[in-house]
Amino acid sequence: MVRSLPTGDIETMLKEAGRFAHEVLAPLVEHPEQILPMTQVETLTGQAVEAGLLPAGPEGDGLWGKAEGRTGFSLDALRLLGHVNGGVALHLHRLALATRLRARLGLPGSSTAVAVSLQGHYGLGRQALPRLLAGRPLDGQDGALLADYFDLGRHARVVIGGPWNALIVAGFDGTHIVWHEVARDQCAVVPQPHSHGFDELETSTVRCTAVAVPAGVAGTATYVEAFYLDCLGLMAIAAGLVDRGLALARAYAGQRRQGGALIDSFPAVQQMLGQISATARTATQQLAWFKAQQPTPEALAELCAVRSTFHPACCVVANNAMQIFGGRGYMQDFGVEKLVRDANALRVLGGTPVELALFVAEWERAR
Amino acid sequence: MTANGQALDGLVAASDPLSTRTAFKNLNVLTRPIVSYAPKTLWELDTAKLPMSLARLRRRARDFADKVLVPAALELDVTPQPPLGQWNPRLREVVSQAGRRGFMTDMVVPPPMGTAIVRGDRFPVWAIAVKTEEFSRACGGLMLTLMVPALGQCPLLFSGDVNALRRFLLPAFREIKAGEPHPFSFAITEPTAGSDVEEGHGASVYDPGVVAKRANGGWLLRGRKRFIGGGDLSKTIAVFAALEGEGMESWTCFVVQPGMAGFKPVRKELKMGMRASGTAELEFSDVFVPDTHIVGGLRQGWALNRATLNFSRIPVAGMGVGFARAALEAALEFACSTRLAGKPLVNYQEVQLMLAQMVAETSAIRSMVWQQARTLAPRQGAASMTKLYCTDRSLEVCNMAMDLMGNHSLLHANRAEKAFRDARLPIIFEGTNQINRLAVIEDMQEEVLAKCLP
Numbered sequence: 001m002v003r004s005l006p007t008g009d010i011e012t013m014l015k016e017a018g019r020f021a022h023e024v025l026a027p028l029v030e031h032p033e034q035i036l037p038m039t040q041v042e043t044l045t046g047q048a049v050e051a052g053l054l055p056a057g058p059e060g061d062g063l064w065g066k067a068e069g070r071t072g073f074s075l076d077a078l079r080l081l082g083h084v085n086g087g088v089a090l091h092l093h094r095l096a097l098a099t100r101l102r103a104r105l106g107l108p109g110s111s112t113a114v115a116v117s118l119q120g121h122y123g124l125g126r127q128a129l130p131r132l133l134a135g136r137p138l139d140g141q142d143g144a145l146l147a148d149y150f151d152l153g154r155h156a157r158v159v160i161g162g163p164w165n166a167l168i169v170a171g172f173d174g175t176h177i178v179w180h181e182v183a184r185d186q187c188a189v190v191p192q193p194h195s196h197g198f199d200e201l202e203t204s205t206v207r208c209t210a211v212a213v214p215a216g217v218a219g220t221a222t223y224v225e226a227f228y229l230d231c232l233g234l235m236a237i238a239a240g241l242v243d244r245g246l247a248l249a250r251a252y253a254g255q256r257r258q259g260g261a262l263i264d265s266f267p268a269v270q271q272m273l274g275q276i277s278a279t280a281r282t283a284t285q286q287l288a289w290f291k292a293q294q295p296t297p298e299a300l301a302e303l304c305a306v307r308s309t310f311h312p313a314c315c316v317v318a319n320n321a322m323q324i325f326g327g328r329g330y331m332q333d334f335g336v337e338k339l340v341r342d343a344n345a346l347r348v349l350g351g352t353p354v355e356l357a358l359f360v361a362e363w364e365r366a367r
Numbered sequence: 368m369t370a371n372g373q374a375l376d377g378l379v380a381a382s383d384p385l386s387t388r389t390a391f392k393n394l395n396v397l398t399r400p401i402v403s404y405a406p407k408t409l410w411e412l413d414t415a416k417l418p419m420s421l422a423r424l425r426r427r428a429r430d431f432a433d434k435v436l437v438p439a440a441l442e443l444d445v446t447p448q449p450p451l452g453q454w455n456p457r458l459r460e461v462v463s464q465a466g467r468r469g470f471m472t473d474m475v476v477p478p479p480m481g482t483a484i485v486r487g488d489r490f491p492v493w494a495i496a497v498k499t500e501e502f503s504r505a506c507g508g509l510m511l512t513l514m515v516p517a518l519g520q521c522p523l524l525f526s527g528d529v530n531a532l533r534r535f536l537l538p539a540f541r542e543i544k545a546g547e548p549h550p551f552s553f554a555i556t557e558p559t560a561g562s563d564v565e566e567g568h569g570a571s572v573y574d575p576g577v578v579a580k581r582a583n584g585g586w587l588l589r590g591r592k593r594f595i596g597g598g599d600l601s602k603t604i605a606v607f608a609a610l611e612g613e614g615m616e617s618w619t620c621f622v623v624q625p626g627m628a629g630f631k632p633v634r635k636e637l638k639m640g641m642r643a644s645g646t647a648e649l650e651f652s653d654v655f656v657p658d659t660h661i662v663g664g665l666r667q668g669w670a671l672n673r674a675t676l677n678f679s680r681i682p683v684a685g686m687g688v689g690f691a692r693a694a695l696e697a698a699l700e701f702a703c704s705t706r707l708a709g710k711p712l713v714n715y716q717e718v719q720l721m722l723a724q725m726v727a728e729t730s731a732i733r734s735m736v737w738q739q740a741r742t743l744a745p746r747q748g749a750a751s752m753t754k755l756y757c758t759d760r761s762l763e764v765c766n767m768a769m770d771l772m773g774n775h776s777l778l779h780a781n782r783a784e785k786a787f788r789d790a791r792l793p794i795i796f797e798g799t800n801q802i803n804r805l806a807v808i809e810d811m812q813e814e815v816l817a818k819c820l821p
Contacts, residue, residue, distance in 0.1 A: 145708040196784035337639035
């Protein structure tokens with residue numbers, strides 16, 4: 001049963017997202033050493049639709065919903081979810097993105113178990129992708145690089161997501177980004193168990209020769225929007241991890257004694273707590289700025305620049321949280337080590353800091 | 368090692384007239400030998416800088432790591448730990464082989480009892496650091512399983528207690544050399560005390576968590592120890608306990624062995640990395656330990672503990688070098704085998720820059736380890752600064768490797784993420800790196816205070 005929410009009522013939607021995060025999701029993940037089974041992730045997907053987090057259809061509301069002003073809701077909700085469990089947050093984010101993409105591109109797929117692959121097989125397409133997205137002319141080398149970069153038949157891509165039987169994938173037809181939706185059974189999918197981070201999701205490498213370029217739906221502008229929203233979602237989830245790290249580390253430091261005193265009174269620990277807090281505050285300010293932006297090419301460049309420094313900072317503070325816990329931090333049952341791994345994964349998804357920096361430099365070169 | 372006239376993009380080929388390889392060969396016959404050189408791998412170049420006995424050890428350790436540790440590493444990293452007290456058969460075989468090849472009895476005791484080569488240029492700390500690098504590069508968990516016994520042996524050796532050596536060490540060495548695993552453990556950490564037992568300031572006000580109460584002919588140990596490497600499989604455990612009614616200054620080292628009534632491993636930890644190695648919590652319920660199991664005398668435990676840490680922290684830094692190398696090698700392999708626009712990634716300048724930085728960082732921390740390890744008696748400050756700096760930088764190299772590999776770095780099979788998980792632990796154990804920073808200052812107090820005087 002799909003429950004309709006009053007559109008425009010961000011407060012109500014956020015309250016519902018909070019209820020989902022704390023009352024539905026949190027009890028399922030209270031033992032971080034136990035990996036949430038995929039069947040449970042599937043069940044949660046349905047519950048997220050009921051809670052208004054996921055759009056019930058192409059015209060629905062929720063994360064990355066069609067209505068104006070939903071970016072703010074999406075960022076706040078993903079941060080809330082990331083605070084509780086990064087993997088489920090990523091899964092719901094990508095599902096919502098897939099729904100939006102289908103609606104935008106008029107893709108015919110109807111599966112509710114769908115994954116999205118925006119990146120090619122390695123990096124961010126060096127100088128060629130920013131040139132394409134900025135609307136600048138491509139030379140022959142650019143075209144060849146992008147053709148190879150997006151060639152899903154030749155190169156395996158890393159795909160992370162919940163249970164999926166369809167994949168929305170970006171390609172390149174020599175001039176534009178093109179989109180395809182392919183069924184899982186048309187792809188060569190190699191599950192990659194024991195991957196770093198997002199234990200509750202499936203990480204796999206995927207090849208697909210059935211993707212015929214240029215048969216896809218052209219949409220470079222949609223790629224800009226999708227890439228922007230994906231990066232924004234990754235950033236919001238990372239902010240949630242930072243919030244979680246701060247809460248865990250603060251609570252632990254406030255009750256753990258060393259040398260007869262609580263460790264949160266020692267400068268060595270205060271430095272680390274302060275750094276975590278500073279990163280959380282920075283995230284709040286940066287996300288607030290992006291809430292007011294539209295997914296334009298310029299906003300994408302701005303976001304890439306911010307992410308190139310934000311994600312390394314998140315990794316540093318996740319490590320700080322672990323360090324405050326000492327030996328306990330290294331053990332799976334305290335939950336901090338998962339934050340470290342998930343933060344690492346978010347750093348390398350959607351472009352690593354090095355790739356993002358190159359993307360921004362190339363973007364600005366033609367100004 | 369030849370490139371057959373080929374060159375990476377943006378660089379000159381070794382056969383090009385502008386290459387130093389070629390240009391130097393055309394110099395005057397007198398200067399040529401001074402500046403000209405043949406290509407060698409980084410590993411060969413570093414090995415050539417070692418004293419002969421350590422170079423030989425490094426070659427042996429690498430050979431063992433490549434043939435025995437690497438093939439088992441990924442499997443043992445993801446295989447759940449067996450129940451308490453039970454061996455994973457593959458791990459047992461690795462330990463058995465290491466023992467037969469003399470890698471677990473070679474700290475300081477020469478043949479016929481041990482396997483150490485005693486020479487003027489073979490500093491024991493350096494030798495262990497060379498081994499920890501080679502083994503860590505192959506697998507953190509296997510390295511820990513093979514090296515923790517050395518940590519457990521340290522208090523016995525440092526005690527100079529002939530009785531302890533004769534009673535505990537030599538029979539164990541006979542077993543090990545015959546291929547029968549005999550793990551040792553070093554039990555200092557307590558459930559409510561990590562850093563307190565690793566630095567004097569904290570220890571001065573800490574209530575000991577394991578207490579020894581006098582009994583007829585011995586002592587009754589009560590309490591718990593936590594995060595003990597290999598603790599559930601150990602046959603000889605150096606347990607540090609305070610004497611009843613006294614503080615940490617009364618710490619005494621007792622040898623506890625499985626089968627003693629009241630001794631029980633109670634749980635194993637689920638760790639982020641180094642997962643081939645079990646880490647256990649040990650319970651002591653009035654375990655009777657005879658006087659003959661006291662190592663080095665009553666109230667000598669604190670000194671033995673600190674001496675052990677001074678000795679072991681440089682090899683821990685060596686672990687960092689090994690993890691950095693593992694990450695670097697994983698990244699290099701990826702950069703050579705993955706193609707973009709028809710050529711291997713290693714041709715792209717941004718990839719070359721990252722690799723060069725990783726090479727430089729790894730080389731820098733190795734230099735620090737080898738420099739500080741050239742001593743018979745490592746000082747607290749030197750040991751701590753080496754440990755904290757090298758392990759911190761090692762994690763940074765792992766981050767660089769993951770960044771180079773992008774989202775492919777998340778895949779277990781690509782090994783970079785494993786290097787990260789393994790590299791994360793030495794930043795915490797043997798004193799967090801924060802505690803080690805304070806240990807550096809503590810050790811230079813006289814110098815500092817002299818400057819503070821008017």
